[in-house]
Structures are given as C-alpha cells and as structure tokens.
Amino acid sequence: MIAALPSIVSRLRLKQLRLLIALDEQGSLHRAAEQVFISQPGATKSLHEIENTFGAELFTRNSQGLVPNDLGRCVIRYARLIHSDLAHLREEMVGILQGQGGRLSVGTIMGAVPMLMRALGRLRRKQPELSVEIVEDTSARLLGLVEQGRLDLAICRTSVSQRPDAYDALTLHPEQLTIVAHPDHPAGRAGMLSLADLSIYRWVVYPANMPMRLLLEREFSQCALEFPRYPVETASTFTMLSLLQEDPELVAVMPLAVAEFSEKFGIIRRLPLKLQSRSEPYGAVARRGSRLSAAALLLLEELQTEQLSA
Template identity: 65%
Template sequence: MLPPLTYIVSRLRIRQLRLLIALDELGTLHRAAERIAISQPGATKALHEIETTFGTPLFTRSAQGLQANDLGRCVIRYARLIHSDLAHLHEEMQSILQGHGGHLAIGTVAGSVPLVLRALTSLRQMQPDISVQIVEDISPRLLKLLDEGRLDLAIARTSGSQHPDDYECLSLHAERLVLVAAPQHPQQDNPALSLADLSGYSWVVYPTGTPMRTVLEREFGEAGLEFPRYPLETSSTFTMLSLLQEDPQLVAVMPYSIACSSEDFGLLRRLPLELQARNEPCAIVHRRGSSLSPLASLLLEHLRNEQQALAED
C-alpha cells in the first residue's frame, strides 16, 4: 500500500529527485552519482531511501544497469516536473532581480508557427525584456515535453494522447492543407491537375500516424489511388522546404499558413489542386491543475486575440 502523502512529502529530498532523473537518463548508479556529484555509496543509499519512502521498488536491476518500472516511470515524470518548476522559479527570480520580464517556453506544431510568432511579437512589444524558447515538433513529442514541465504552453492535438483529460485545451480552427512543390515543378500551372497526375511523383510526407499524413492517405484512398511508395518522411518544416528546393520533382502537403509565407519568399508554389479534407483542429494546451505563470497567462491571451483576428479575416 502506498504511504500517506504527508509521509512522502516529509521524507523526499530534491537531491533524490535529481538522482531519479539521472538514473533514467544514464542507467547506472555510478554514472548517475557522477552526474549529481555524490559518491556511489551515497547514490545507493539515496535510491534505497526513495524506494523506502514510496514503499515499493522503482527500478529493475540487471547486468546492464537499472531500468525504471511502471511506478518508477511515473515517479520520474513527476520528478522532472518538480525539477522543471524549480528551474523556472530560479529563472524568473533571476530575471526579476535583473530587471527583466521572465522566461517562456512554448511548443507548436508546424501549422501554428505563424500564430505563435504573431502572438509573441505582440507580447514582446508590451514586454521586450523576456526570453522565449520556441519548440516546433509533432503533437506526441510536444505533449511529452509539456508533461515533463519543459513547456509552459503547447499548440498541439491531444486526440492521440492516452490521457487527453490531463490537459486544459482551448480549441483552434481546423487547419487547411495544401499541396506544394518547387517553383519549377512540371505540374505547377496545370489547371486540370488531379491527384492521379501527381501519384507518379516522389513525395515528402509527415511521419505515419500524424494527422497530416492521415489526411493525405485518406485523399489517395478516396481517389482510388495507391499511396506513393518510398516517400521521404520528415516532421521538420525546414527539412521539407530544403528537400523541395533540392528536387523540383518532389511534391508535399503542408499547412496553408506555412505554404503562403514560403510562397511569398519564392521557396515553393501551391499547386492548383484543392484537398477535400481538412486537418484535425489544434488546441492551445497546458497541464490541467498546473497554474500558469503570469507571463504564460499573458501569452495565452495574446494567442486568443490573434486567433480571433484570423477568424474574422
């Protein structure tokens, strides 16, 4: 049986949490002890104290080292959150003492990058003395970073999460997707372009299981076409743009907002073929029950305002 919360709180130490994180990353007591600058006997004692506090083993032992079990992974996840919150506390206090405005970490899927940039530009006009970290990735990895406390907010999709109720969500509009290619692509000016015309070309696509990949697979299926064989897969917008520049025969699908801004810079052309399906809507997400910092709350308000302005255009 799990001990009472008051017992756990009275016995846990920050150094023990740091040891758990190091063990998860490094896999051995020796290397974890070096990471947090204690002796190996001290690390062994600290791990024993942690497992005694929780009343259960958190790791399985083998010749290869230590591997967290299910309960261990749960404890490590919260150890990261606590450590991250303390890091944010230190950064914000340091910023305040130096007369600055604090730190923000925000994650976003590719299609919402323009929304994030507009909101941050508006925010930084009001508070120029803030530091901001922007992470662009696919939703599962963003939610993992959010769970670990490495992000204050994320614009992502929670439908693929095993625990979607763990998040507070503010839904955004459904994302329009477009087909794109290099400006020199042979089909760029074909007014009667069909998906069948493009099926013989090589494609750059998002990884299997991502919403944009699912939309494209559905389009091919509904057209009675086989999905392109041997596509290039990437979740990086920059990589996708670079590949299109390298090979004028490639075709890709990307969010409308990214395609428009890239087209303005002459990096690609939108192809004259409208996709029937739309991408699954995103949401502005943060951990349920975790209070936002004043700066993160202010960014959330700017994101809402920018989203409203987009909806009215």
C-alpha cells in the same frame, strides 16, 4: 532492485546530482570532485551513497576512470533535467520580482509556427526581457511534455492522445493545407491539377497516424488512388523544405501558413490543387485544471487576438 520512490526522495540530495553531472563531464572521480569543490574521498563516499539510494550500480569502474552504465545514463539525464528546472525556477522568480513576467516554455506543431511567431512578437515587445523557450514537435510529443510540466502551453491537437480529456483546449484555430513542391517542379506549369496528376511523383509525407498524414490518405482513397509508394516520411519542417529543395520532382502537403511564408523566399511553390478534406483545428493546450503562469496568460491573450483576426 531499484529502491522505492519515498526512499529515493528522502535520501537524495541536490549536491549529489551535481556530482553525477560532473562525473559524466569529467569521466574521473578526482576531476569531478574538483569541479564540485569536494575532496576525492568525499566524492567517493557521495557516489557510494547515491548508488545505495537507488539500489543499483550506476558506473562501470575501469583503468580510465568511471563510465556510466545504462542506469547511470538514465539517472544523469534526469539529474540534468532537475538542474535545468532549478535554473529556470530561479530565472522565473527573478523575472517575477522585477516585473518582467519571468520565463515561458511553449510547444508548437509546424502549422502553428507563423501564428505563434506573430503572437510572441507582440508579447516580447510588451515584455522585452521575457525569456522564451520554443519546442516544435508532433502533437503527441508536445502533449507528453505538457503532462510532464515541461511546457506551459502547447499549440497542438488533443485528439491524438488516448486521454484528450486530460487537457484544457484554451483556443481553437482552423488550419488550411496545400500541396507544395520545388519552384521548378514540372507540375507547377499546369493551370489546374488533380491528385491523379501528382500520384506519379514521389511524395514527402508525415509519419503514420499524424493528422495530416491521415488527411492525405483520405484524399487518395476518395479519388480511388493508391497512396504513394516509397514516400519519404518526416515530421520536421526544415527536413521537408530541404528535401523539396534537393529534389525538384518531390511533392508534399503542408500547412498553408508555412507554405505562404516559405514561398515568399522562393523556397517552394504552391501547386494549383485544392484538397477536399478539412484539417482538424488545433488549439492552445494546457493540463486540465492547471494554473497558468503570468507569462503564459499573456501569450494566451495574444493567441486569442490571433483567433479573432483569423
């Protein structure tokens, strides 16, 4: 039976987490002990203490050494996260002392990437030694990272959460969508298109229940058209662009800002079809009541500038 949290917190030590990471990297107690500068008997004792702390065996012993089991892989994954968080903590403290603003972790959905890049570009010119981590993902996953404290801010939509009131929406930005395809797509030569004209082609679409997927489904429904069969589903910008490059007959819906950026480089072309539905705005989101870091406040100012210039 897994030990209770208070017991784990009171007994687990950081140097034990370093040993777990070393064991995963080395696969040998002897080599792991050398990596963390302790004796092999000391490493054996420490591993025994770790397993007693959690109340479970974390490794399988065999002739080749130690192999983490499912529980062990889980503990090692969190050991790495804790080690990484401590490194980020020190980095941010050094940055604050040196007046550099420290470290910033920000998440973004695909449609907000161009806006975020502009805001970060201005911020990094003001704070050239600021360390920045950018995570691109779906709104649901970004909100989870905000909730866990992994992100200072996320530019996404809170409506996808079952607890939208758990977050503060600090800015609000409209999003326009457009239909795109390969530059040589057959429909690209048309003067004006209807959704019926494009329903004969295969589509790249966002996964079910994502806002842009729901909008596209609504467009087809309003035109009394069947939603495309056998679509390719992805939430990845790069995957979507790669698919459109690979197959000149695919069609996709994409945020206008991303489409305009990609079209500059001849990767895609926008098709002459105006969507009737309006996309839900997105915003800069933080945990409700949380205190933003100095770097996050500076980024928020730049995002608000983007909002005013939109």
